[in-house]
Amino acid sequence: xxxxxxxxxxxxxxxxxxxxxxxxxxxxxxxxxxxxxxxxxxxxxxxxxxxxxxxxxxxxxxxxxxxxxxxxxxxxxxxxxxxxxxxxxxxxxxxxxxxxxxxxxxxxxxxxxxxxxxxxxxxxxxxxxxxxxxxxxxxxxxxxxxxxxxxxxxxxxxxxxxxxxxxxxxxxxxxxxxxxxxxxxxxxxxxxxxxxxxxxxxxxxx
Numbered sequence: 529x530x531x532x533x534x535x536x537x538x539x540x541x542x543x544x545x546x547x548x549x550x551x552x553x554x555x556x557x558x559x560x561x562x563x564x565x566x567x568x569x570x571x572x573x574x575x576x577x578x579x580x581x582x583x584x585x586x587x588x589x590x591x592x593x594x595x596x597x598x599x600x601x602x603x604x605x606x607x608x609x610x611x612x613x614x615x616x617x618x619x620x621x622x623x624x625x626x627x628x629x630x631x632x633x634x635x636x637x638x639x640x641x642x643x644x645x646x647x648x649x650x651x652x653x654x655x656x657x658x659x660x661x662x663x664x665x666x667x668x669x670x671x672x673x674x675x676x677x678x679x680x681x682x683x684x685x686x687x688x689x690x691x692x693x694x695x696x697x698x699x700x701x702x703x704x705x706x707x708x709x710x711x712x713x714x715x716x717x718x719x720x721x722x723x724x725x726x727x728x729x730x731x732x733x734x
Contacts, residue, residue: 533707595709
């Protein structure tokens with residue numbers, strides 16, 4: 529049976545929720561007992577116990593919050609992620625008798641971001657510039673894409689005549705650390721390297 533370690537993360541969050549309820553009732557019970565039995569509203573031992581219980585809960589919540597939302601992973605961290613690659617040939621488009629494989633467009637707004645649109649057999653994809661880049665025939669791996677590990681492109685250059693898209697997909701491994709953060713099996717990040725014979729095959733839209 530294949531164990532999904534995300535169940536561990538769910539279990540820990542449920543335990544934390546139950547523990548929060550238990551601590552609230554425990555604190556309330558102790559303080560009521562102190563008032564009724566000992567006729568006191570405060571005591572050093574009770575206050576210390578309150579601090580310990582609340583501190584433990586906050587530590588548990590902080591740890592799980594970090595693992596779930598803030599624990600970023602590098603694509604080079606082989607202990608936590610594994611990489612797969614998809615390669616698809618590009619389909620040429622035409623406009624005013626000019627052929628192109630990729631359309632580059634700047635988004636409107638304060639935070640301007642480049643968007644790339646490319647076509648493969650039976651589908652069209654648009655990806656943001658922070659998850660993709662274009663490389664022409666003279667530069668197999670673009671400068672931005674050099675931050676990621678890539679297989680050798682020579683065989684794909686020959687097979688697809690420098691017109692293809694290679695998408696790297698980094699997925700979280702199914703292990704304890706990723707499971708605690710509820711990431712096991714999920715996509716950590718992806719990046720598309722759009723390969724064209726030359727810059728003349730890019731249609732730029734202002």
